[in-house]
Each structure stands twice: as C-alpha cells, then as structure tokens.
Amino acid sequence: MTYKVFIDGRHGTTGLKIDERLSGRDEIEILTIPEDKRKDPAVKAEFVNSADVVFLCLPDAASKESVSLLAPGNTRTRFLDASTAHRTNPDWVYGLPELNPGQRERVKNAQKVAVPGCHASGFIMLMHPLVAAGIVPADYPASTYSITGYSGGGKEMIASYEEAGELGDNMKSPRFYALGLAHKHLPEMQTLTGLANKPLFTPIVGNFAQGMVVAVPLLPRLLKQKVSAADIQRFFAEYYAGETFIKVMPSDPAPMLDNGFLPATTCNDTNRAEIFAFGHEDQILVAARFDNLGKGASGAAIQCMNIMLGLDETAGLAV
Ligand SMILES: NC(=O)C1=CN([C@@H]2O[C@H](COP(=O)(O)OP(=O)(O)OC[C@H]3O[C@@H](n4cnc5c(N)ncnc54)[C@H](OP(=O)(O)O)[C@@H]3O)[C@@H](O)[C@H]2O)C=CC1
Ligand SMILES: CC(=O)N[C@@H](CCC(=O)OP(=O)(O)O)C(=O)O
Numbered sequence: 001m002t003y004k005v006f007i008d009g010r011h012g013t014t015g016l017k018i019d020e021r022l023s024g025r026d027e028i029e030i031l032t033i034p035e036d037k038r039k040d041p042a043v044k045a046e047f048v049n050s051a052d053v054v055f056l057c058l059p060d061a062a063s064k065e066s067v068s069l070l071a072p073g074n075t076r077t078r079f080l081d082a083s084t085a086h087r088t089n090p091d092w093v094y095g096l097p098e099l100n101p102g103q104r105e106r107v108k109n110a111q112k113v114a115v116p117g118c119h120a121s122g123f124i125m126l127m128h129p130l131v132a133a134g135i136v137p138a139d140y141p142a143s144t145y146s147i148t149g150y151s152g153g154g155k156e157m158i159a160s161y162e163e164a165g166e167l168g169d170n171m172k173s174p175r176f177y178a179l180g181l182a183h184k185h186l187p188e189m190q191t192l193t194g195l196a197n198k199p200l201f202t203p204i205v206g207n208f209a210q211g212m213v214v215a216v217p218l219l220p221r222l223l224k225q226k227v228s229a230a231d232i233q234r235f236f237a238e239y240y241a242g243e244t245f246i247k248v249m250p251s252d253p254a255p256m257l258d259n260g261f262l263p264a265t266t267c268n269d270t271n272r273a274e275i276f277a278f279g280h281e282d283q284i285l286v287a288a289r290f291d292n293l294g295k296g297a298s299g300a301a302i303q304c305m306n307i308m309l310g311l312d313e314t315a316g317l318a319v
Helices: 013-022 041-050 060-068 103-109 118-132 150-162 186-193 229-239 294-308
Strands: 003-008 028-031 053-056 078-081 112-114 143-149 200-206 212-218 246-248 273-279 284-290
Touching (some): 003 041, 078 294, 229 246
Parallel strands (some): 003 053, 246 273
Antiparallel strands (some): 273 284
C-alpha cells in the first residue's frame, strides 16, 4: 500500500526535513505542487484533497487557510500541523504519543494532529507526568528555560547566523529572547501540563544550528511530597518504561555529562529525547535534551504519521 503525502511548505526548514526523512520510503509517494502555484489556494485544494496525509509546515495563518481547503465530507485526508495554530484546539489531537497511556491511540485515530512546539515538547515531557501524579501541585509557580540552536527560528534566523559573514560578539554569544514573557508555546505548556498558571519561560538561542535542552527547577519544599532527585528519576523511569524515543538517564548523571557539562547537541539527527533529574533533597533540576528539528519538530511529525497510518512507529527515525 502506498500513501500519498503532500508537504505544504516543503521548502521551509521543517518541510525540508520532513521531505528528507520521507524520501526513499517505499510506502510513501510525495505529491509535488508546481513551485509557482504553491501559495495558490485553488491549486492547493486539489493537493490537499487528493492526499492521504498533509503536513503543514507553514506560518500559522497559512496553516489555517490550508485546513479550510478540506472539502466537505472528506474524512480521508489527515493533517499533521507543525505550526502553533491548532495546538490547544480541542478538535485537534496533541501529537505527543508518550504524553499519557491513551495518547498514542488518540493520535492513531485522529484526522487532525498538532505537532508540539519544540520548547513545549521538553517542558510537557517533564511536567505533565509530575502534575498528573500529584508530585507537582497544579498551582506550582513553575519556571523553565531552554537553550536552542538557531534552526528553531526558521529560514530567517538561519540566514541571520549563516549568511551574515563574520558574526559580531552579540551574535556569537547565547541570547535570551521572548523577553516580553509571552512566548507562543506558553498556551500549550499550560494546557498540556494542567498547571493553573503559565510558567515563567525564558528561551535562549545559541550560535549552533540544532539541538535543545529544556530545564525546569523544582523546589522540594514547594512540592506536595518530600522527594529527591533520585525519586524523580525513578518516577520518570517507570512512567516512560517501554517508550522507544524517551530515554530516562540514570540517577547518577555525572558519567553522562561531558566533563560536567550538558551539551545541547548530543541527540542531533535522532528522534530521541533524554530525561535527566539532577540535584539533591533541597533542590532539583529536571531537564530534557533532544534535537529541536527531531523530536522537537519533523521527527515528532513523522512518528505521529507512522502511528496514524498503522506503520512501524520508528520507521525512518533514528533512536
Ligand atoms: N524551525 C523549527 O524548528 C520549527 C518550526 N515549526 C513551525 O513550523 C512552521 C514552519 O516553520 P519553519 O519551517 O521554521 O519556517 P520557514 O520560514 O523555514 O519556512 C516556512 C515555509 O512556508 C512557506 N510558505 C509561507 N506561506 C505559504 C503559503 N501560503 N503556502 C505555501 N507555502 C508557504 C515559505 O515560503 P516563502 O519563504 O517563499 O514564503 C517557507 O518555505 C511554523 O509554523 C513554525 O512555527 C515547528 C517546529 C519547529
Ligand atoms: C530559536 C527560535 O526562535 N525558536 C522558535 C521555536 C520554533 C518552534 O519550534 O516553535 P514552533 O514549533 O511553535 O514553531 C521560538 O522560540 O519561537
């Protein structure tokens, strides 16, 4: 059986990666829209309605427009949206199959799946289980910071690092951003964890192309139960037992570090996410490391597509 796939936004950062990951797979036929018609809604409608799967790798507004092109009664075409447009929309399923025991099945049966934001993926992988288990109270004053490679900012940001000639010190240095404290991933971070309030979120972009670490500090004195970093590590190991793409690291993470450092790039070109719990009985730092273009974007999208089509979930993905 061959599935027809239309990648809307195929030449953007996310679209290209999806294209790369799907090319060479026998069961996938990629539909190619003529370059000069790729933003023409009438032509796009034909592609959307003749595809089994449509990946939306577009700005939010263009994504919504493409979904509106679905013909009435078309229940065959299934969407995977990489944009922020539908992530907290109750008509869409959130594309993190490892979220909880029912989520993989919901993804499998969905017509519309929203692929998680990269920073949000890490935060939710860490905080959803802890809140659901009552270890972190829903009213916990959560904060998180996340360091990302510049490919997360799409074509424009990539060009600002790679095509600007010799970089000045400002660009060579890691840079905080989203300092209006209203980053576009905050709604999904709150909704999918069940936290009563949005976390205080400060992302940082560095002078490297891809890779990400999302870290969340936890103060045991503000938690409902007395727990240590080792307890949290054991909890995660049990929660994610059996998951291929989420790997909980040992309770003594020192041997996993690079001379005491935690580089952001270790999971690059895989769909793996590594979960860490650092600290002691007074202070805990939980962290998720993955490829912002892998489990944080196109890898996650392909994993969901595999599940939706009933294929091997790991097909085309490195662990
Ligand atoms: N980069 C990343 O790590 C991640 C990005 N995302 C999300 O995925 C989406 C795409 O991001 P990204 O790949 O980074 O962005 P890019 O800017 O790299 O690419 C976007 C692409 O969409 C095309 N495009 C814009 N409007 C239309 C339209 N109406 N019809 C068809 N094509 C159109 C653009 O073409 P042109 O340049 O010619 O206008 C461009 O090729 C965004 O919503 C982003 O938030 C999600 C997860 C991770
Ligand atoms: C460096 C940089 O700017 N990164 C982007 C993340 C892009 C991403 O993955 O977010 P979406 O999935 O919602 O597009 C940002 O923080 O806005």
